[in-house]
Amino acid sequence: MNAPVATHNLIKGATGDWEIVIGMEIHAQVSSQSKLFSGASTAFGGAPNDHVSLVDAAFPGMLPVINTECVAQAVRTGLGLKAQVNLKSVFDRKNYFYPDLPQGYQISQFKHPIVGEGEVIVDLSDGRRIVVGIERLHLEQDAGKSIHDLAPASSYVDLNRSGVALMEIVSRPDLRSSEEAKAYVTKLRTILRYLGTCDGDMDKGNLRADVNVSVRRPGEGLGTRCEIKNVNSIRFIGQAIEYEARRQIGIIEDGGSIDQETRLFDAVKGETRSMRSKEEAHDYRYFPDPDLLPLTFDQAYVDGLAAALPELPDAKKERFIAQYSLSAYDADVLVAERDTADFFEEVARGRDGKAAANWVINELFGRLNKEGHTVATSPVSAAQLGGIIDLIGEQVISGKIAKDLFEIVWSEGGDPRALVEERGLKQVTDTGAIEAAVDAIIAGNPDKVEQAKAKPTLLGWFVGQVMKTTGGKANPQAVNDVLKAKLGIE
Amino acid sequence: MAVDDNTVRRIAHLARIRVTDEEVPHLRSELNAILDFVAQLDQVDVSGVEPMTSVLPMDLRQREDKVTDGGYADRIVANAPQSEDNYFVVPKVVE
Numbered sequence: 001m002n003a004p005v006a007t008h009n010l011i012k013g014a015t016g017d018w019e020i021v022i023g024m025e026i027h028a029q030v031s032s033q034s035k036l037f038s039g040a041s042t043a044f045g046g047a048p049n050d051h052v053s054l055v056d057a058a059f060p061g062m063l064p065v066i067n068t069e070c071v072a073q074a075v076r077t078g079l080g081l082k083a084q085v086n087l088k089s090v091f092d093r094k095n096y097f098y099p100d101l102p103q104g105y106q107i108s109q110f111k112h113p114i115v116g117e118g119e120v121i122v123d124l125s126d127g128r129r130i131v132v133g134i135e136r137l138h139l140e141q142d143a144g145k146s147i148h149d150l151a152p153a154s155s156y157v158d159l160n161r162s163g164v165a166l167m168e169i170v171s172r173p174d175l176r177s178s179e180e181a182k183a184y185v186t187k188l189r190t191i192l193r194y195l196g197t198c199d200g201d202m203d204k205g206n207l208r209a210d211v212n213v214s215v216r217r218p219g220e221g222l223g224t225r226c227e228i229k230n231v232n233s234i235r236f237i238g239q240a241i242e243y244e245a246r247r248q249i250g251i252i253e254d255g256g257s258i259d260q261e262t263r264l265f266d267a268v269k270g271e272t273r274s275m276r277s278k279e280e281a282h283d284y285r286y287f288p289d290p291d292l293l294p295l296t297f298d299q300a301y302v303d304g305l306a307a308a309l310p311e312l313p314d315a316k317k318e319r320f321i322a323q324y325s326l327s328a329y330d331a332d333v334l335v336a337e338r339d340t341a342d343f344f345e346e347v348a349r350g351r352d353g354k355a356a357a358n359w360v361i362n363e364l365f366g367r368l369n370k371e372g373h374t375v376a377t378s379p380v381s382a383a384q385l386g387g388i389i390d391l392i393g394e395q396v397i398s399g400k401i402a403k404d405l406f407e408i409v410w411s412e413g414g415d416p417r418a419l420v421e422e423r424g425l426k427q428v429t430d431t432g433a434i435e436a437a438v439d440a441i442i443a444g445n446p447d448k449v450e451q452a453k454a455k456p457t458l459l460g461w462f463v464g465q466v467m468k469t470t471g472g473k474a475n476p477q478a479v480n481d482v483l484k485a486k487l488g489i490e
Numbered sequence: 491m492a493v494d495d496n497t498v499r500r501i502a503h504l505a506r507i508r509v510t511d512e513e514v515p516h517l518r519s520e521l522n523a524i525l526d527f528v529a530q531l532d533q534v535d536v537s538g539v540e541p542m543t544s545v546l547p548m549d550l551r552q553r554e555d556k557v558t559d560g561g562y563a564d565r566i567v568a569n570a571p572q573s574e575d576n577y578f579v580v581p582k583v584v585e
Contacts, residue, residue: 066552
């Protein structure tokens with residue numbers, strides 16, 4: 001609370017500056033074949049109630065049996081968040097009524113979660129680095145899905161999601177702006193995807209956020225917070241925070257006070273709305289689930305999982321900077337997805353790291369984004385891109401021709417070196433040929449020659465002309481040298 | 491620890507059990523009798539004793555991550571008062 005207030009995060013109200021305080025609860029669906037306590041499939045989609053066992057539908061007498069892989073996934077995630085992993089944790093019942101919760105309670109973890117305190121390091125686009133505290137991670141069941149628009153007077157319930165394992169990851173109220181909140185979720189998603197413990201697919205609802213927002217005058221204690229439920233895209237998280245902070249500031253500046261309540265974000269209108277009708281249900285009467293013994297494992301089990309973890313984004317970034325001399329920015333871009341980082345490393349192997357990064361980030365990503373491709377579906381393979389970079393390095397082709405070659409490989413495929421041979425794309429380094437081209441241009445443009453002597457910047461025009469007559473294949477450095485000599489420019 | 495009439499009504503509501511005003515005093519005294527009975531346990535000093543979760547020294551049984559169940563939506567909705575296309579159909583739950 002006594003941390004200095006960072007002024008760049010303050011927002012202006014009518015009566016002065018305000019600080020936003022944000023904490024988040026992220027619900028991340030555990031990547032597993034079957035559900036947390038039953039053998040039904042977790043596959044997305046499926047016909048209504050097809051991925052449902054008698055356990056998920058809470059038939060009388062059915063008992064939950066925990067999925068060992070879901071436990072391992074939660075432990076891996078805890079390790080990835082540099083968090084305390086608890087060797088003993090307890091499942092509790094969280095009681096409430098809703099049609100898509102057939103048990104009448106959600107099996108969750110309340111007092112004794114599987115994972116305790118940890119942290120996430122977040123690098124912001126303006127170069128600042130923040131450390132976001134993790135309060136806990138616990139395992140719980142997802143609910144089913146209610147569909148309200150199939151009939152005017154009824155809701156339709158599909159329990160396919162019912163019982164799927166979720167990790168609820170609770171952050172401390174360490175975030176101070178919508179930018180920080182978005183960067184935190186992005187980073188957390190990256191870590192989960194690296195670990196393989198959640199696919200992070202927000203479109204499918206596999207990662208969603210409850211966002212707690214409050215505002216205060218700089219230096220004051222925490223204000224009353226509102227919780228915005230179930231925001232399902234990173235952009236919406238930003239919009240919901242901006243709207244909610246403005247709403248709260250408006251109320252306080254008008255002399256009102258904030259009611260602690262649950263709100264939902266309306267993506268169409270871009271606003272948050274009260275969900276007051278559900279408020280009274282918030283008496284969950286948690287108690288230990290008598291159907292489940294405490295979950296226990298030993299440190300050797302945790303160590304075994306730790307030893308098998310992949311290199312995580314923070315470590316990979318540091319390594320990329322050290323090993324390939326990349327900028328922090330380029331390293332960030334490359335490590336954001338594991339696929340991308342792997343692709344880059346394949347391109348960079350045995351080559352200049354910076355050149356590889358430039359080509360992957362500037363040429364390849366630009367093109368992939370434009371065409372709606374990902375690295376996995378890239379028409380240009382890492383080997384092909386590496387081949388192009390080799391040809392530049394060997395001065396077989398110029399940088400400009402390399403871009404043309406990239407286009408050819410993108411649309412037609414093929415081996416870059418063979419393509420260069422076939423299509424006569426080789427760079428002309430033969431000084432005789434370049435001199436001939438230069439002589440022709442000089443002879444044809446005596447007026448420009450005169451001007452160039454007074455105004456050396458005209459050299460660029462000559463370079464352009466020579467490149468044009470040589471089809472871009474002349475070595476630009478050689479052209480420059482020859483031109484300077486012939487025109488007498490230093 | 492004792493419950494009053496309002497607490498009885500609240501517990502009934504949370505459990506979605508309809509209770510008439512006439513039933514409340516009777517339920518209140520029954521609940522308080524149960525609480526008084528259990529309160530005898532308070533006489534034992536259990537500080538420093540770990541809560542017992544099972545009478546047998548057992549670990550939580552775990553299962554492999556395999557799809558072994560499901561695929562019988564018709565049976566899932568068989569007892570539902572109303573269903574359509576294997577969805578449960580319930581009274582509208584949003585305003």
